[in-house]
Amino acid sequence: MKRIPKLDCETCEGRTHSVFADLCGNELGALNHNKVCNTYKKGQIVFYEGNMPMGLYCINQGKIKVFKTGRGGKEQIVRLAKDGDVLGYRSLIGNEPYTATAEALEDSTICFTDRKMFEQLLQTDPALPKNFMELLCQELRDAENFLQSMAQKTVRERLAEVILILRKKYGTHPTQENRLNVELSREDIANLVGTATETVIRLLSDFKDEKIVNLEGRVLHILNPVKLMAIAKVDD
Amino acid sequence: MKRIPKLDCETCEGRTHSVFADLCGNELGALNHNKVCNTYKKGQIVFYEGNMPMGLYCINQGKIKVFKTGRGGKEQIVRLAKDGDVLGYRSLIGNEPYTATAEALEDSTICFTDRKMFEQLLQTDPALPKNFMELLCQELRDAENFLQSMAQKTVRERLAEVILILRKKYGTHPTQENRLNVELSREDIANLVGTATETVIRLLSDFKDEKIVNLEGRVLHILNPVKLMAIAKVDD
DNA sequence: CGACTGGTTGAGTGGTCTCAAGTCCTGTGG
DNA sequence: CCACAGGACTTGAGACCACTCAACCAGTCG
Numbered sequence: 444m445k446r447i448p449k450l451d452c453e454t455c456e457g458r459t460h461s462v463f464a465d466l467c468g469n470e471l472g473a474l475n476h477n478k479v480c481n482t483y484k485k486g487q488i489v490f491y492e493g494n495m496p497m498g499l500y501c502i503n504q505g506k507i508k509v510f511k512t513g514r515g516g517k518e519q520i521v522r523l524a525k526d527g528d529v530l531g532y533r534s535l536i537g538n539e540p541y542t543a544t545a546e547a548l549e550d551s552t553i554c555f556t557d558r559k560m561f562e563q564l565l566q567t568d569p570a571l572p573k574n575f576m577e578l579l580c581q582e583l584r585d586a587e588n589f590l591q592s593m594a595q596k597t598v599r600e601r602l603a604e605v606i607l608i609l610r611k612k613y614g615t616h617p618t619q620e621n622r623l624n625v626e627l628s629r630e631d632i633a634n635l636v637g638t639a640t641e642t643v644i645r646l647l648s649d650f651k652d653e654k655i656v657n658l659e660g661r662v663l664h665i666l667n668p669v670k671l672m673a674i675a676k677v678d679d
Numbered sequence: 680m681k682r683i684p685k686l687d688c689e690t691c692e693g694r695t696h697s698v699f700a701d702l703c704g705n706e707l708g709a710l711n712h713n714k715v716c717n718t719y720k721k722g723q724i725v726f727y728e729g730n731m732p733m734g735l736y737c738i739n740q741g742k743i744k745v746f747k748t749g750r751g752g753k754e755q756i757v758r759l760a761k762d763g764d765v766l767g768y769r770s771l772i773g774n775e776p777y778t779a780t781a782e783a784l785e786d787s788t789i790c791f792t793d794r795k796m797f798e799q800l801l802q803t804d805p806a807l808p809k810n811f812m813e814l815l816c817q818e819l820r821d822a823e824n825f826l827q828s829m830a831q832k833t834v835r836e837r838l839a840e841v842i843l844i845l846r847k848k849y850g851t852h853p854t855q856e857n858r859l860n861v862e863l864s865r866e867d868i869a870n871l872v873g874t875a876t877e878t879v880i881r882l883l884s885d886f887k888d889e890k891i892v893n894l895e896g897r898v899l900h901i902l903n904p905v906k907l908m909a910i911a912k913v914d915d
Numbered sequence: 916c917g918a919c920t921g922g923t924t925g926a927g928t929g930g931t932c933t934c935a936a937g938t939c940c941t942g943t944g945g
Numbered sequence: 946c947c948a949c950a951g952g953a954c955t956t957g958a959g960a961c962c963a964c965t966c967a968a969c970c971a972g973t974c975g
Contacts, residue, residue, distance in 0.1 A: 453742060478945090486851075509716075511823065511824075513831045514831075514912060517825065518883060519827045519830045521823045521826060521827070525931095532684050533816050533819055533820065534816075536812050536813060536816050537813060537817065540822075542820055542823065542824070543823070555840060566805075568866055572808040572809065572812060573808065574807060575762060575812055576772050576811055576815065577773060578811055579774060579812065579815035579816065579819060580769050580772050580815065581773065582776075582819055583769055583815060583818055583819050583822060584769065584773065584778055586819060586822040586823055586826060587747065587757045587778065587779070588747075588778070589823055589826060590750060590755065590822060590825060590826050590829060591747045591755040591757070592830035593827055593830055593873065594755045594873030595749045595750075595753055595755060595873070597930075598930080598931070599930095614763065621972065628953070628954095628956065629953075630954095630956090631972090632952080637829065637831070638832030638931075639931070639933080640931055640954085641931090641932080641933085641954095641955080642930095642931060642932075644955060644956085645931095645955090645956085648955085648956095657911035660940090660954095670875035674969085676750060705932085732961080785956075798919075831964075833963090834961095834962080834963065863923070864922090865922065865923095866921080866922095874963075874964085875964055875965080876920095876921090877923080877924085877963090877965085878962095878963060878964075880922065880923060880924085881923090881924085881963095884923085884924095896922095
């Protein structure tokens with residue numbers, strides 16, 4: 444992690460689609476004045492499970508995984524984040540220690556505002572609580588949907604679902620239509636699906652044999668999204 | 680379901696611990712004026728997955744399960760509710776169809792306020808958005824914790840965890856210290872744990888043999904909570 | 916009294932996990 | 946440039962947890 448010169452919220456690409464989309468000039472100014480910006484190298488930790496949140500993280504650029512660590516050290520990824528997403532607000536609002544750890548999946552730049560600023564913004568801007576409520580509702584819906592998948596689907600079905608979720612979250616490569624715009628290790632995929640790494644490898648290999656995806660190392664192409672949806676048993 | 684005379688929010692036992700705890704006199708009056716009250720018999724549906732929410736439900740008295748229905752009709756219970764809890768706010772705030780069905784676990788009385796009133800209250804009372812944010816944060820944390828359990832624990836471990844969750848949520852019988860204050864069918868327990876009914880029966884029977892619980896039909900006594908916690912691998 | 920629902924028990928199957936033995940990469944230092 | 950170490954990835958074999966299917970019992974209701 445390394446401090447870098449302040450980025451300007453005003454021109455931040457991600458912000459326009461974020462929970463801070465409709466901050467007015469004054470508030471933006473205050474936010475700009477208060478925050479600090481940092482870069483994180485791939486693999487570096489943004490915050491640790493168990494620590495108290497001191498403020499809010501906003502991703503300017505990059506990809507982050509948020510995971511809980513169980514007995515035996517096995518990770519369960521509970522959220523994925525990208526440019527424009529905020530991090531750590533769950534524990535900040537609930538005023539409790541982080542229940543998960545956030546780690547950079549690739550080199551990322553992330554801004555930080557302290558708790559005080561955050562609470563002040565929450566009070567001055569009436570749209571902000573509303574936006575956060577809606578964000579929380581979405582997250583909760585996603586979590587409950589995935590909970591159901593965990594409980595009722597096979598690993599094969601969940602893997603198909605996860606690949607579709609990755610496409611929805613991170614989209615496809617700018618120039619290559621079918622290429623997922625994120626590269627995860629087999630282990631990360633397993634920790635997302637909730638299974639063993641070996642099982643992911645075997646099933647991905649099956650998908651490749653069935654011409655549903657193509658694999659070149661961590662680069663994944665979706666060749667047959669329709670079939671993938673059929674396997675995942677999702678409708679959208 | 681049957682309409683009953685209006686209950687008074689002012690004297691509602693549950694409200695004092697609820698998200699509406701700090702409504703002022705004016706707002707309470709408006710709420711009282713607007714709402715309607717109904718009784719639901721055990722097994723009756725409060726709202727259906729897929730329908731649009733028309734307002735907010737507040738449980739005056741009773742117990743409710745909220746579940747999602749998967750292919751093959753298998754239910755996954757995603758939430759349990761009791762006196763003082765609000766229902767259906769997730770979809771109401773998110774302005775989307777219900778993603779789950781709510782059904783009475785026992786005879787219950789539930790009040791209903793329409794969307795308009797709800798939105799008005801949300802704007803007039805600054806504490807309300809805050810309370811809902813905190814509620815959503817809790818729910819999200821619980822959902823993520825349970826997601827991890829689903830992914831990493833065995834059915835036996837999850838069953839132990841669920842029994843402890845039931846105790847935490849509904850408490851114990853007024854007169855019998857160890858007796859769970861809720862009676863669920865084996866199938867409901869299975870739909871909570873995310874397993875087959877037969878598996879729940881076998882494992883509960885194991886717990887009984889090990890003197891961890893006692894069973895008389897649906898009445899469950901926790902004889903050895905320490906051992907239960909050890910099995911569930913939880914800390915609190 | 917049958918029909919029905921909820922609970923229980925048994926047998927067999929198979930999906931997934933674990934363990935173990937490699938192979939393939941990639942970065943590093945000589 | 947090569948050798949090497951370490952991590953990521955792959956493949957195989959065996960074990961077992963949990964599911965499904967099926968039969969049966971107990972209580973309840975019309």
